[in-house]
Amino acid sequence: MAEIKDPENTIIIELKGGKVVIELLKDVAPLHCERMKTLARNGEYDNVCFHRVIDGFMAQTGDVEHGDMEEGFNLHRAGTGGSSLPDVKAEFSKLPHDRGTLGAARSSNPNSANSQFFINFKDNHFLNGQYTVYGRVIEGMAHVDAITRGEPPANPDRMISVKVAADA
Numbered sequence: 001m002a003e004i005k006d007p008e009n010t011i012i013i014e015l016k017g018g019k020v021v022i023e024l025l026k027d028v029a030p031l032h033c034e035r036m037k038t039l040a041r042n043g044e045y046d047n048v049c050f051h052r053v054i055d056g057f058m059a060q061t062g063d064v065e066h067g068d069m070e071e072g073f074n075l076h077r078a079g080t081g082g083s084s085l086p087d088v089k090a091e092f093s094k095l096p097h098d099r100g101t102l103g104a105a106r107s108s109n110p111n112s113a114n115s116q117f118f119i120n121f122k123d124n125h126f127l128n129g130q131y132t133v134y135g136r137v138i139e140g141m142a143h144v145d146a147i148t149r150g151e152p153p154a155n156p157d158r159m160i161s162v163k164v165a166a167d168a
């Protein structure tokens with residue numbers, strides 16, 4: 001397991017292939033980091049699918065309203081919702097969208113991020129300055145690379161559980 005320097009700002013996502021460990025960048029995007037921790041602690045990310053996975057680009061998930069793989073799952077609505085919490089103001093920085101970074105998904109409104117996020121499969125610098133970077137994978141990127149592709153995938157992978165390392 002990767003060395004976890006700050007358990008309060010580290011997320012552990014359990015995927016079918018294993019654990020993905022994400023270091024949150026609280027000094028860069030504190031609002032986005034707090035939102036992710038709140039939703040993880042509330043169990044809202046558990047069983048949520050990866051509804052948009054584009055080969056050579058990124059894997060998107062986090063629609064806690066429509067992406068639950070359990071009761072009432074509707075794959076065609078996945079990706080259109082957020083959480084019951086208000087949207088988060090953009091926290092753009094100079095950090096590039098490199099392979100393994102976590103970005104806040106949003107609508108065309110820069111201040112519309114809520115619960116959805118994506119993990120970059122490769123360096124996607126054309127996103128720089130347009131989407132908030134608030135974390136990076138420090139272990140388990142091979143499990144991210146193995147996520148089933150599609151928009152939406154026919155049989156989407158899901159986040160089995162999402163925990164703050166301090167609570168695990």
